[in-house]
Structures are given as structure tokens and as C-alpha cells.
Amino acid sequence: MRRHISGFSNPTVKYLRSLRDKKHRKRAGQFLVEGLRLLEDARSTGRLPQMLVMAEARAPHDLLARLEADVMAAGGEVITTTPDILSKVTGKENAQSVAGVFDEWDTSLETLDRSAAPIWLAAQALRDPGNLGTMLRTCDAVGAGGLILIDDCADPFSAEAVRASMGAVFTVGLAQARWEEFLPWLRAGTGQLVAASLRDAVPYRGADYAAPCFILVGNESQGLPEDYEAACDLRVTMPMRGRADSLNAAVAGAVLAYEVLAGVER
Amino acid sequence: MRRHISGFSNPTVKYLRSLRDKKHRKRAGQFLVEGLRLLEDARSTGRLPQMLVMAEARAPHDLLARLEADVMAAGGEVITTTPDILSKVTGKENAQSVAGVFDEWDTSLETLDRSAAPIWLAAQALRDPGNLGTMLRTCDAVGAGGLILIDDCADPFSAEAVRASMGAVFTVGLAQARWEEFLPWLRAGTGQLVAASLRDAVPYRGADYAAPCFILVGNESQGLPEDYEAACDLRVTMPMRGRADSLNAAVAGAVLAYEVLAGVER
DSSP states (O other), rough: EEEEEEOTOOOOHHHHHHTTTTHHHHHHHHEEEEEEHHHHHHHHOOOOOOOEEEETTOOOOOOHHHHHHHHHHHHEEEEEHHHHHHHHHTSSSOOSSSEEEEEOOOOOGGOOOOOOOSSSEEEEOOHHHHHHHHHHHHHHHOOOOOEEESSOOOOTTTHHHHHTTTHHHHSSSSEEOHHHHHHHHHTOOOEEEEEEEEOEESSSSSSOOOOSSEEEEEETTTTTTTHHTTTEEEEEEEOOOOOOOHHHHHHHHEEEEEHHHHHEEE | OOOEOOOTOOOHHHHHHHHEEEEEEHHEEEEEEESHHHHHHHTTOOOOEEEEETTOOOOOOOHHHHHHHHHHHHOOOOEEEOOOHHHHHHHHHHHHHHHEEEEEOOOOOOGOOOOOOEEEEEEEOOOOOHHHHHHHHHHHTTTEEEEEEEESSOOOTSSHHHHHHTHHHSSSSEEOOOHHHHHHHHHHHOEEEEEEEESSEEEEEEOOOOEEEEEEOOOTTTTSSSHHHTTTTTEEEEEOSSSOOOOOHHHHHHHHHHHHHHHOOO
């Protein structure tokens, strides 16, 4: 279906704007993705928006035309509107000329196949959506199966997380679980749980990593709870040569992930 | 000197607010730092704010009292104000209860002593202040001498960069230079320039790193210009097992920095 929206007070505009808010995203089960590049990443992995919103006076573009056709063929909606309304929807002065509304998908642990990859990232109580997106991007880079979000984390479907993931939110696995669900799930199969830790830890470099290896990173300011660390199979520590005792969470995860990659491929 | 400010229209309030804007920071040569933890990091390295701004109804605090005394002893100004005015200054609803105004310092290449550390980070046209701050934090962690910002980068004195640095902006070296200044400076002494690259590169792991090693990371979306890469002594590549061909800039810098750390200590 095709529609044109010319008024700011249109209910669809109000709905689209509401998706900037986590509470509304959860209620609707949908999220908004801005920019052709991310939409194309989604399309290439078989995910199409339910609704495509485009600014009218945009330049013609092959990729966009194909996306439009795919959305129509799948029974979705294509909406044209003014650049001003699109800016209002995305909350940015220089809005991208296209955005898409996607259904959120199932992020239960059961959707993950642990045998599909030698490395997995897990983050506990990760609060920063930029860190979350960066970890998804790192998953893609190291060939990790995906990211498991434990306890209360930032929303992986927020605009900032999606943007920082550079599209990896569509391509790598994603699960959300409480620790009380995660640990039994992990122990029901093979899997080595590795924490970046300062307590009772071995040097991260050349440690005895085994696939599938689950790298667990803690909250930005608190780190991991002590009992979570104790439940890990391996605690590793990275050199800290300065005044601080920790790295940025996404950085710590990536440095460890690259070390594990070298380890499991040895 | 001690002062109390109770009115939103006070010129000092206007001045403090103006420091959220890069143009005004550069004109004034000053920047604003929020929160006792960062102020304490600064104090511990001998940097005191010219002006300390505190909310009146704050809880008594030993560290804050010491900071206040130090600022007064150094001839600085201590200002008390309302929590509302402090929120207006920082632009945050839940403002920290204290902020400080620091003089920016000399960030010319001549302030760096390359023999002081085996590793240095350099970033070219880095646009994201969060990435910039994260790289400063990584410098601290790996014992790098500091961060060299090449060409037009984000402002290291922005609130976001200072916050992401977790105080490292005060403790590690910091320089800003054009490429045309940086390269002659580098070549005037010993120093290996290493780029993360996809072109004509060797595997990053176990490459022949030599101290002082300068790790060069490019712009978030463009990477490094080809002639910058060509000017490097060593081009290294990290495994990219997914769809994307790059990592987040701060992540790439950190993964490389930890590898170089292992290399130069071998």
C-alpha cells in the first residue's frame, strides 16, 4: 500500500515519533531504522520493514527503488512525506531521506544455536546503547554468533544501538535473558564462560580458551557481580598500566574477543 | 574568592553555559568538567579548575572540601549556586553537584616526549567525541604516552570526550596537529608509524612492532587517506570474519594497542 502524509498531526507521524521512546517500542513491538544503508543491510539478510517512510523530493536511487518494490511485494506500506515531517519523526535536523519500521523479533535464548560459532559475546547490565551497538559490530567482525544481553541492558532496538551496530543488529544473533535463565541455558550444553576480571584471574593472552567461548563483560561502572564472576569457567585479566582499573566495556569485549579468536583457531 | 549566584541571568551563568559550545570554548580557552570524580582525577595530576561551581544543598564531602581549599589557595574562585542553575549550566536534568572550569592547555606536538612511552595512539579526522575519550582511556590502560589528534577531529575538551576518557584527558599526553606537521615531527626522531589497513597489509598479530610505536587510526566512515597509509612504516590488518570491513575506530585502536603492548614487551 502507498500513502502520502502531508500533515504533522497525522496519527502515523505521532506513532513513528513514539518509537523513539523505549516504552512505546516495547508496547508496539516495533522499532525505527534510519538511513538507506541500514535498511539495505536489513534487506540483505531477509528483513524488510513493515513500513517504509521516504521524503518526497529525494534523488532517485536504485537501491531504494528495489527496497520499495520488495516492501510492496511483501504487503508492507510505503509512505511518502515531507522532509520536515521526516525530520520530526527522527528528531534530527538533517534527517536521512528514508526510514523503516521493523517488527522486533524473538530474542529468547532458544533462538541461538551455540554450535554455529566459536565465539559469543555476553554483556551484563550494559547501559550505553553505543557500547551495545559497538559490541554487535564486533561480533560481526570476529565471526561471533552474537550478543547475549543479561539482566537490564540498554535496548538493542534503540536508534543509537542500531546505528552503532552498523547493521550488525540484523546479521548477528541477539538474545536477552536474566542471569537466572542464562546460566542454566549455558550449562545445558557445551560452552566456556569467560569473564574479564581483576579477581583470581589469569593473563588474558594465551589463556586456555575453548569453543564455544562465551565472553562476559560487566556493567560500565560496576563491572560484574562477584557471584557472576565466580560462576565463570575462566577469569582473565588484561594489563592495566595506568591509573584506571578498567577499559570501556565495548573495548574490553573486543580485545578479549580478538584474543579468543586467535586462541580457538590455533 | 567566594561568590554566590542565585539568578539565572547572571553573566557567569551565561559564560558557563557557553562552554558547552566548541566555538566558545576555543574563544575562551577554557572548558567545563562535571562531577567530583573527574575533578579529583584532575587534582591528582596537579590540574586545578580556575573556577569551582557547586550546588548549595549538596552533602558535605571530604574530597570536595579539599578541592575547594586547593582552588582557593591557588587563587581560584569558588561559586555556590542553586541545583537548578547548575542543571542549566550543564544542560542535564540531573546535574552533578559540582563542576569546574579549567584552562585548556598547550596541545602542540612539542609538548610530547616520545621516549616517555613505547606506545602512542594517533587518530585522523576522528569525529566522535565518545570514541576520542575512549581512546584516551585506552592510552591510560596500555601505558601509552598519549593521543595525537591529526587534522580535524572532535574536541578533546568537549564534555562527552572528557567523560568518556574517565579522567585520562588529564593524565595522558594530548596533541593536535595537521598531517603536514605531524609527519615531519615524527620523522625528526625515532618512531614506527603503524596503520590499521586493508591495503598491502600484514596480519596484525605478531607483526614486527618497535617502540616507540605510533598506532594510526582513521576517520569513522572514510578510514585513512591512501597517501597517509602509504607513509606508514607498517600496515597491519585484523581478521574481519563478517560482512563489514571495519571495526569501530576506538575498538580498532585498542585491539591494536594491546597487540603492540605484547609485541614491544616481548
